[in-house]
Amino acid sequence: MHEMALCQSMVELINDQQRELGFDHVTRVIVEVGALGHVDPHALEFAFEVGAKGSVAENATLEIRETPGKGWCMACSETVSIARRGEPCPSCDSYQLIVEQGEELKLKELEVA
Amino acid sequence: MCSVCGCSEGETRIETLTDHKSPHAHGHEAGSGIGHAEAHTHAPTEPQLTVLRNDPAERAQLVSVEQDILSKNNQIAGHNRRHFAAHSVLALNLVSSPGAGKTTLLVDTLERMQDHTPVAVIEGDQETSADADRIRATGAPALQVNTGKGCHLDAEMIEQAFAALHIHDGVLFIENVGNLVCPAGFDLGEAHKVVIASVTEGEDKPLKYPNMFAASSLMLVSKVDLLPHLNFDVDALINNARKVNPSIGVLKVSSTTGEGMDAWLGWIAAARQMAAAAG
Numbered sequence: 001m002h003e004m005a006l007c008q009s010m011v012e013l014i015n016d017q018q019r020e021l022g023f024d025h026v027t028r029v030i031v032e033v034g035a036l037g038h039v040d041p042h043a044l045e046f047a048f049e050v051g052a053k054g055s056v057a058e059n060a061t062l063e064i065r066e067t068p069g070k071g072w073c074m075a076c077s078e079t080v081s082i083a084r085r086g087e088p089c090p091s092c093d094s095y096q097l098i099v100e101q102g103e104e105l106k107l108k109e110l111e112v113a
Numbered sequence: 114m115c116s117v118c119g120c121s122e123g124e125t126r127i128e129t130l131t132d133h134k135s136p137h138a139h140g141h142e143a144g145s146g147i148g149h150a151e152a153h154t155h156a157p158t159e160p161q162l163t164v165l166r167n168d169p170a171e172r173a174q175l176v177s178v179e180q181d182i183l184s185k186n187n188q189i190a191g192h193n194r195r196h197f198a199a200h201s202v203l204a205l206n207l208v209s210s211p212g213a214g215k216t217t218l219l220v221d222t223l224e225r226m227q228d229h230t231p232v233a234v235i236e237g238d239q240e241t242s243a244d245a246d247r248i249r250a251t252g253a254p255a256l257q258v259n260t261g262k263g264c265h266l267d268a269e270m271i272e273q274a275f276a277a278l279h280i281h282d283g284v285l286f287i288e289n290v291g292n293l294v295c296p297a298g299f300d301l302g303e304a305h306k307v308v309i310a311s312v313t314e315g316e317d318k319p320l321k322y323p324n325m326f327a328a329s330s331l332m333l334v335s336k337v338d339l340l341p342h343l344n345f346d347v348d349a350l351i352n353n354a355r356k357v358n359p360s361i362g363v364l365k366v367s368s369t370t371g372e373g374m375d376a377w378l379g380w381i382a383a384a385r386q387m388a389a390a391a392g
Contacts, residue, residue: 002264002265002294002295002298002299005263005264005265005267005295006182006183006298009182009183009185009186010182012185013178013180013182013184013185017176017178021176023174023176027173031182036324037298037324038294038295038297038298038324039298074359084323085323085324085327085357086319086320086323086353086356086357088356095355095356095359096359097359099327105181105182105183105298106179106180106181106182107178107179107180107181107182108177108178108179109175109176109177109178109179110175110176110178111173111174111175111176112173112174112175112176113173113174
């Protein structure tokens with residue numbers, strides 16, 4: 001359940017923004033989560049509800065934008081989509097894949113008031 | 114204390130070395146000239162405010178942040194990495210499920226290495242100093258980090274623990290909390306993650322916990338002395354690990370019989386040479 005730790009980290013980044021910009025509170029938090037990363041979006045939602053309590057982001061809506069996985073297939077010599085780690089190239093069934101996209105974990109935007 | 118972990122202030126405990134004098138201590142001052150402040154600065158993104166709606170009743174504005182959620186941890190990890198390089202220390206982050214035999218393997222490794230190589234250990238567990246005590250019994254300096262409710266070590270814990278462990282030109286082993294999920298996402302500044310999978314676990318561990326195996330440079334298959342008594346397919350385990358990480362190295366080891374231990378020590382020696390060449 002490291003999503004709790006990640007939410008703590010998000011709240012710190014939000015506090016940094018608040019100190020710099022002086023807004024009153026946050027109404028929406030937009031994060032990007034890669035499909036191949038180590039974060040479970042449902043766990044993140046749950047953790048955010050708890051982790052944001054008492055902060056300027058309390059009651060803010062968490063919007064998770066999932067970035068699909070992509071990788072370079074060494075056999076096909078092209079970029080292919082990867083639904084999950086441990087699954088082969090959808091065109092040639094090779095596992096010789098180098099992940100290029102899908103590990104993102106980013107605080108993208110805040111809607112503030 | 115913990116910049117990224119969900120555990121609250123004061124729950125993380127890092128031992129001091131007062132009661133456990135290191136045989137390698139050399140009076141090195143804390144704060145070795147490497148600026149710690151740099152690890153705590155924020156990413157230089159210019160905040161931007163965009164007016165979303167002009168209706169004065171709801172003056173919602175959009176702030177573009179674009180920061181990695183783990184950026185603070187990663188900055189401290191970067192600082193640790195430079196600190197390790199400045200000390201010519203190879204840092205290895207050992208990860209596994211609970212009970213895979215990390216501590217036993219580590220004790221055996223230390224006993225084989227410490228005559229010719231300076232070694233030190235940071236032990237991560239939720240509670241107790243039992244593992245650090247086992248390590249110290251070998252004569253190697255060890256510090257226990259108790260993460261309290263936290264499920265992984267983070268870079269700041271390692272920064273603090275390393276400042277108390279005086280090691281030069283050697284190998285720092287970081288034994289992470291026994292957990293194949295959470296430690297995968299937290300860079301500690303190590304040169305390599307080494308995942309230990311024992312033959313008493315399932316062959317499908319790499320597929321069940323792919324991020325850890327994807328993040329590791331080497332998989333140690335432990336307890337191979339038990340293979341004659343088990344219905345375990347080592348090749349299936351290795352194939353599964355390579356499905357999630359085609360370039361992962363594999364060594365089969367047993368601390369009971371000593372099988373594979375020379376190869377493991379050889380791997381560490383090669384990693385030290387690579388790090389020295391890169392640094």
